[in-house]
Structure formats: C-alpha cells, structure tokens
Amino acid sequence: MFQSFDATASPEQGPPRLAALRDVMAEAGVDAFLVPRADRFQGEFVAPADERLAWLTGFTGSAGLAVICLDTAAIFVDGRYRLQVRDQVAEDFAPLDPAEITPGAWLTENVARRAKVGFDPWLHTVDGITKLTKAVGDHAVLHPTHNLVDRIWTDRPAPPVQTVRVHPLELSGEKSSSKRERLARELKDAGQRAAILTLPESICWLLNIRGDGIPCSPVVQAFAILHDTGRVGLFSSPEKFEHLGPDPNIDLEGEDGFGRAVGRLEGPVRVDGQSAPWRVSEILQDRAVSGDDPCIMPKACKNDAEIKGMRNAHLRDGAAMVEFLAWFDKEASAGGLTEISAARALEEFRTQAGDLLDISFDTISGSGPNAAIVHYRVSEQTDRKIRPGELYLVDSGGQYIDGTTDVTRTLAVGEPSDVHRDRYTRVLQGLIAISLARFPSGRAGRDIDALARAPLWRKGLDYDHGTGHGVGACLNVHEGPQRISPAGMTSLKPGMILSNEPGYYRPGEFGIRIENLLVVREDGKTLNERDRLCFETLTYVPFDRRLIETRLLGPWERTWIDAYHSEVNEKLSGLLSASAKAWLDAATKSLG
Numbered sequence: 001m002f003q004s005f006d007a008t009a010s011p012e013q014g015p016p017r018l019a020a021l022r023d024v025m026a027e028a029g030v031d032a033f034l035v036p037r038a039d040r041f042q043g044e045f046v047a048p049a050d051e052r053l054a055w056l057t058g059f060t061g062s063a064g065l066a067v068i069c070l071d072t073a074a075i076f077v078d079g080r081y082r083l084q085v086r087d088q089v090a091e092d093f094a095p096l097d098p099a100e101i102t103p104g105a106w107l108t109e110n111v112a113r114r115a116k117v118g119f120d121p122w123l124h125t126v127d128g129i130t131k132l133t134k135a136v137g138d139h140a141v142l143h144p145t146h147n148l149v150d151r152i153w154t155d156r157p158a159p160p161v162q163t164v165r166v167h168p169l170e171l172s173g174e175k176s177s178s179k180r181e182r183l184a185r186e187l188k189d190a191g192q193r194a195a196i197l198t199l200p201e202s203i204c205w206l207l208n209i210r211g212d213g214i215p216c217s218p219v220v221q222a223f224a225i226l227h228d229t230g231r232v233g234l235f236s237s238p239e240k241f242e243h244l245g246p247d248p249n250i251d252l253e254g255e256d257g258f259g260r261a262v263g264r265l266e267g268p269v270r271v272d273g274q275s276a277p278w279r280v281s282e283i284l285q286d287r288a289v290s291g292d293d294p295c296i297m298p299k300a301c302k303n304d305a306e307i308k309g310m311r312n313a314h315l316r317d318g319a320a321m322v323e324f325l326a327w328f329d330k331e332a333s334a335g336g337l338t339e340i341s342a343a344r345a346l347e348e349f350r351t352q353a354g355d356l357l358d359i360s361f362d363t364i365s366g367s368g369p370n371a372a373i374v375h376y377r378v379s380e381q382t383d384r385k386i387r388p389g390e391l392y393l394v395d396s397g398g399q400y401i402d403g404t405t406d407v408t409r410t411l412a413v414g415e416p417s418d419v420h421r422d423r424y425t426r427v428l429q430g431l432i433a434i435s436l437a438r439f440p441s442g443r444a445g446r447d448i449d450a451l452a453r454a455p456l457w458r459k460g461l462d463y464d465h466g467t468g469h470g471v472g473a474c475l476n477v478h479e480g481p482q483r484i485s486p487a488g489m490t491s492l493k494p495g496m497i498l499s500n501e502p503g504y505y506r507p508g509e510f511g512i513r514i515e516n517l518l519v520v521r522e523d524g525k526t527l528n529e530r531d532r533l534c535f536e537t538l539t540y541v542p543f544d545r546r547l548i549e550t551r552l553l554g555p556w557e558r559t560w561i562d563a564y565h566s567e568v569n570e571k572l573s574g575l576l577s578a579s580a581k582a583w584l585d586a587a588t589k590s591l592g
C-alpha cells in the first residue's frame, strides 16, 4: 500500500522522459501534448498501465494534467496537491493551480498562433475538450492523436488481469434484467435509442457484477451500450466473463469493438459529457444528445438489500477499528509507533475482520503537523514517530463483499492540550448536528453543510473542504452526485449514502477530522407538507473521550454521544477479542 507505483518518474528520470516525448511530438507534428492523470474510464483509481502522468512527471496525486510544449511544460494540480507536486516533479514542469490560471489560458500564452495541441481522445471527456476548445479560441487547434506517451513508455505494464464475479441478488437487491428494463423505458420515454456507458461503476451496478485488479475499487473495466430495448452491448475482455456463461440479452465483445459499435448506432444516443471520452462524441457527431449517465441516480439511491449489506460491512469494519484503537492506545503510549507502522497494523486488523477485498483508498495516517495536510499520504520519506502530546488522525476504509467503508478518528497520544480539546469538541458538535438533522425532501447537501460548520464559525474557525461525499455500496468510496458541501446541488433522497466529516486544521501543528457514514431515510413525518428526511448512522466506532470538552456540549449533544457509545458497545462487543472488549467498555462509558 505504501509503495508508490514503481515506474513513477524520479526527479532525475522526468527530464529524459520529457525529452523523449518532445521527439515524438515533433515527429507527430504537434506543438503541445496533453497528459492527464485520468484513464479512459475517468476513475479515481487507475491501473499501473494507465499511470502515464506519474510515469512522465513523478506526480502521484489523484488528479492532475501535464501540458507539454516543445520548449516548456506545466503541470496543473489543485490546491490540495500544491506541496506534494513541488516535492515530486523536476523543475522542468512548472507547477500551476488551475484556479489561478487555467490550462487554456496558459496554452494561449505559451504556444504560437494556430499551434496544434495533441491529445488522446479516449482519455479526455467530451466536456473537458469542449471547455478547452472554447478557452483557446482561434489561437490553437485541439488535435486528437494516438497516445504519444505510450509510444515512448517501452516497459509499460500490462493491463490488469481481472476476475469478474456476480454480485449476488441478496446484496444487489434487484435483478440486472429489472434494472435494464427500468432504464430502457426511461430511454424510450426520452425518445433516445441508446445510452453510452463508460463508467465501470455504472456498468457494474447495472449488470450486478464486480471485479478485482484495480486498486481500492472493485469495478470491472468495460464500456457498454444500453439500447432502448434493454439489450446491452458490453465491451471488455471476453475471457473475463467466460465462466459466467452467456446471457441472451448481453452481447459481449472485445473493448476494441466499442468504437465500431458506437459508429453503427442510430440516433439519438445519450452521452454523458462529464464522463464519456471525447472520441465517443467525435464518432456520433450529431447523433449524440447530452444527458446524465442513466445509472448514476438509481445507483446513488441504495435499496434495502444494499443498505443491509452496508450495515453488516460496517459492523465488521467497526470491530476491526476497535481492535486497532485498543492496540494503538497501548502501543502509542509506549512510544515506537510510526505513521506507517500504525497504518499497517490497521490494515491487518481489517483483513482479520472477514470478507475484505481491499482497502477503499490509501490510508491517511498522520501525526502532529502531518495531520494538518488534508490529503496527506504517508511515504517512507514523510513517515514520522507518533509522539506523546500530539494528535494522531487516521482516515481509512475497506472494500468488503457486502459494502464499502470510510471512517476517520482523531486520537490523543498522551495528554492533549486545551486547544486540542476545544477544537476537537467543536468538530464533533458539527458531526452531531448533521447526524441529528431533519429536513424536507427536495433539499440538497448545500442546504445542510453549514450545520456542520456552525460550532467552528462561532469561534471564527472553519475547514477548507466539503463536509461529505457520496459513497458506493461495494463500489467506489467517492461517488456522485450526492454530497454535503456548498457546491452540493443534488437533492438528498432516501437511500443515498454520504460521509459526514467535518474537520479543523492548524498548519504546522495539528489536524482534526471525525468521519461517519450516513444513509438518508424518511423519518415518517412531514414538513411543509413534504416528507421529512433524516440520517441513519452506519459507522460504529467510539470517539476519543479524552478529547471531549464536556462543558462545551449542550444536553442534547451529551445525550447523543452517550446513546451512540452505548449502541457501539451493544453492536460490537460480541465481535471483539477479550482485551478489545475491555477497552471498549471503558471507551463507551457515559460522559457522566
């Protein structure tokens, strides 16, 4: 988990790879070439064969774009990677923030008029290229080409070998045939002949399948076409599916048949410009109509079977977390723990929990000032000792057969300071406010985001990230469109799963975040004649009592914490070792 991908360019390897790329750019007659972090499926987690940006530049963050010109080069990364990019890439790549200068604006300043800007049309979305084309105006021409990085990356790893398995009905809760009929009717009603599906998580949801071989995500890499008849054209490696036997309503072909099949479609064909490769719109031309991937909304609203699976996965995951917390308490006070050794131990406890497929993202294990870096990823270079008097933040999760977890706890090592306790308590109050929220249906994440911030705002404090993201059910740990954030425009609907993760960060000193997952439920009451919604908590892991400043809490907050802790105890104690059970009994006592 901590080995970065072995072909990542070191600061010394970056410049010769850049020179080799410029040679093939000159041969191909382009003046610039775009190297995105994304693969053709636009996922957060990519296979080693698709780590082109890391191979070329050394940058290993989850989002970024390098723009290579013949005599200059830039790498665009957002604010959270500002420090990391400086450490990882050679000076030949100027690190830039797209919030300060967009790639389009930078290109117009750095290429000659009518320059040709090459890009791989499978790796960029329809919306991405449309936006860039507008930004460069008539100054430059966007020019689809073969991937030029692949031409020089001679020892590129092979694509992942994946095993596909059926995600059974007791976990999916709805037969694939029923999902396909439902969505096909929606297409027919919209007068559309077919929809293009290019997100593996959508295809896995639709066909009730899961796979392995991609880090942290149990998806199967594939493209698909859903016809308005309910038939599906599936484009992947056929041998992955052989053992499942044929399905009369699924036409299976190799991935290279996808472009040709799109070419044969009669319009109108629904294309989601946010995720579909540019190449799809190039093939369809005026037969394409833009619309959301039809799987996204039904996938986001989990049914009872999916919620039940998530609850079960969270109990095993909670037990693994408690084993870890009990162990950590003993080991950390003795000294000798580091961020890496703690994260490795946690992963071991999760493996023992049962039915673990993989972790759901790279564990964030940060002590002291490292925890103030929101997306901190420990490496051999940054690993530090966990010292008494500091806070330790651990944000981690698992992919289990029946569900996906994502949980953050912040722990005191030795005696916490008054500031630690004050800030921790305010963050916890924010988490409680969301957990207790009641709101009419039709309201979106942006309408409740401030509830989590209010306890910090009262003290003139805030945090610089959203309060919550959507989470898949045995799918991606980050899933849209639901989110709790000032930018969360999607109405919250029953069955949607979200994280609730307020935080507080003091750069150079400490970081605090607490995170539970929640599922949106109807609470059986109405509000302004609309159904009223509330949250059910999925995560059961105790908070660190040493960090709770009880005099800051209102009576309802004390009641909530005590009730939560007694529920944690009740749900988990039967799943624990004797020593962890004794630890949990003490950790979940009433605040008194």
Ligand code: ZN
Pocket: 395, 396, 406, 407, 408, 515
């Ligand atoms: Zn998390």
Ligand code: ZN
Pocket: 406, 469, 499, 501, 515
């Ligand atoms: Zn999260």
